[in-house]
Amino acid sequence: MLESENKMEKKSFQEEASIDSNNKLETTIDYSKVAYPPGGVLIWIVIYLELVTFGMAILALAYYGSQERELFHESSMKLNRVIGTINTIFLLTSGLFVALGVHAFKAKNHLLAARWFHFAVWGGFGFLVLKMFEYYQKLEAGLTMDSNSFFTFYWLLTAFHWIHVLVGMVILLIIRRNIVKKKAATLIEDVEAGAAFWHMCDLVWLLLYPMLYLLF
Amino acid sequence: MKKIQLYTYGILIFLTLLTAFIASFQGSKIIIIAIIAIALTKFWLVAFQFMELKKAHPFWKFLIVIFAGLIGGITMILY
Numbered sequence: 001m002l003e004s005e006n007k008m009e010k011k012s013f014q015e016e017a018s019i020d021s022n023n024k025l026e027t028t029i030d031y032s033k034v035a036y037p038p039g040g041v042l043i044w045i046v047i048y049l050e051l052v053t054f055g056m057a058i059l060a061l062a063y064y065g066s067q068e069r070e071l072f073h074e075s076s077m078k079l080n081r082v083i084g085t086i087n088t089i090f091l092l093t094s095g096l097f098v099a100l101g102v103h104a105f106k107a108k109n110h111l112l113a114a115r116w117f118h119f120a121v122w123g124g125f126g127f128l129v130l131k132m133f134e135y136y137q138k139l140e141a142g143l144t145m146d147s148n149s150f151f152t153f154y155w156l157l158t159a160f161h162w163i164h165v166l167v168g169m170v171i172l173l174i175i176r177r178n179i180v181k182k183k184a185a186t187l188i189e190d191v192e193a194g195a196a197f198w199h200m201c202d203l204v205w206l207l208l209y210p211m212l213y214l215l216f
Numbered sequence: 217m218k219k220i221q222l223y224t225y226g227i228l229i230f231l232t233l234l235t236a237f238i239a240s241f242q243g244s245k246i247i248i249i250a251i252i253a254i255a256l257t258k259f260w261l262v263a264f265q266f267m268e269l270k271k272a273h274p275f276w277k278f279l280i281v282i283f284a285g286l287i288g289g290i291t292m293i294l295y
């Protein structure tokens with residue numbers, strides 16, 4: 001009895017091989033089980049912790065914004081909306097590349113998967129460079145963390161997010177390297193976990209962008 | 217599946233440009249609600265389509281829906 005239960009557990013954990021419509025071998029995991037979200041349960045715990053952390057800071061921003069509407073409005077108008085929008089497009093495009101990379105990896109097309117991850121890293125790089133340009137503009141204009149409470153939030157939130165994007169890029173590069181070198185030996189859980197971290201950077205930015213650039 | 221991701225991307229880009237456009241008409245409560253609603257829609261599209269949360273157990277779906285809903289809802293109330 002116990003042995004059969006163990007076998008069932010093992011089966012749900014292990015990758016199962018199936019043939020898709022293109023007759024390509026595809027790896028699948030039973031994601032419908034609570035313990036196996038895409039990328040694994042640990043990365044999702046990290047993701048929710050990060051989201052809650054950023055979420056609380058965003059709510060604090062909204063609260064202080066409601067207390068000092070005029071100041072937040074004037075400060076927000078000093079941000080470059082075009083840069084914010086282009087950066088959103090950079091991250092979304094990069095997110096699409098990662099999603100396509102995971103899809104290609106599942107279809108055992110390792111070369112294509114590595115290529116998508118390579119493009120995704122470039123998307124992240126574009127985001128970081130443009131953000132640094134924006135930081136440079138703000139510093140040139142004397143808008144530092146001490147300028148007012150809006151810019152304290154702006155610098156803390158965006159810089160913290162910037163670091164996450166940088167870490168995400170390193171993770172994507174490691175995944176890409178593993179796919180190129182180890183090919184089939186790379187675990188789908190690892191690829192999905194790295195992809196989930198990258199998408200988390202998207203999620204955080206999708207909340208930061210309207211809060212900092214558009215709402216006030 | 218690849219097509220769904222491409223469609224999702226197209227919608228995300230459209231919503232991003234739309235929200236940047238409507239943000240230029242400031243001052244109205246409707247605009248604020250629209251900006252937050254679009255942000256939440258984009259958030260959930262990325263979570264469900266790109267992160268493939270649509271395949272996950274309802275527990276994970278529930279958490280992401282509740283989280284974004286709370287952030288958006290409280291922000292609307294505060295604003």
